Amino acid sequence: MIEIYTDGAASGNPGPGGYGVILRSGKHYKEISGGFRMTTNNRMELLAVVVALKALKTPGQEVVVFSDSKYVVDSVEKGWVFGWVQKGFKDKKNKDLWLQYLQQHKLHKVKFKWIKGHNEHPENERCDRLAVAASQDKANWAIDAAFEAERNSSSKLL
Template sequence: MIELFTDGASSGNPGPGGYGVILRAGPHYKEISEGFRKTTNNRMELLAVIKGLEALKKPRQEVVVYSDSKYVIDAVEKGWVHGWVRKGFAGKKNKDLWIRFLNVYKLHKVRFVWIKGHAGHPENERCDQLAVQASLDSAHWKIDGIFECGNY
């Protein structure tokens, strides 16, 4: 089983943002983070899960995703995202990322666990540090062209 810890951050909504990911499988441990010039917290929360799942090298892995994002967890666990797909994401934001998520999500056996943010959970706190640090590192910011062009 693979444990995937995620968090996203945005200074301003929209504003500079970033995500942090920890992948853990037995003795294997990996951290991933990136920052963006202009984004939203929800985009970073969702992108963290996507990037974590995309980092897996083999399909059909059992993955437990730990996140403090009700936006991401409820959309999946309550089936909202499937309704959004049926309606062509009418009136919904982040269509690009939700489609990307669904494409990688279906490759694995994923279970979500909600954890309270900023409550002392070591991996969540580390992911928050990674996300905030990436959001502040303007020298390495990526440009979220889809978001900045308003096509999200």
């Protein structure tokens, strides 16, 4: 069993953002984080899960993802995302990340557990610190190309 803890952060929403991940299985422990110059909190919450699942080296793993994001947890556990696929993600945000998630979902046995954020849960607090630090690390920001392209095309319509 692999435990994955995730969190996302964005300052301004949209604004600079980051994600934090902890992967734990037995004596194995790994932290991953990354930051972006312009993104949203929901994108970072979802990207954290995608990055974590992509980090798994062997297919078919039993995984429990602990997240404080109702958006992510409910979308999967309540099956909403599978309905969005059937409707071509019409009027849904973050299609690019959901498609990446679904590719990883097929490879593993994934379950989600919602945990209350900022509630002194050690791994959730650590993921939050990783996400916030990455969101503030301007020297290492990446570009969330899908978000910025969608945002730029939307602003041209105004």
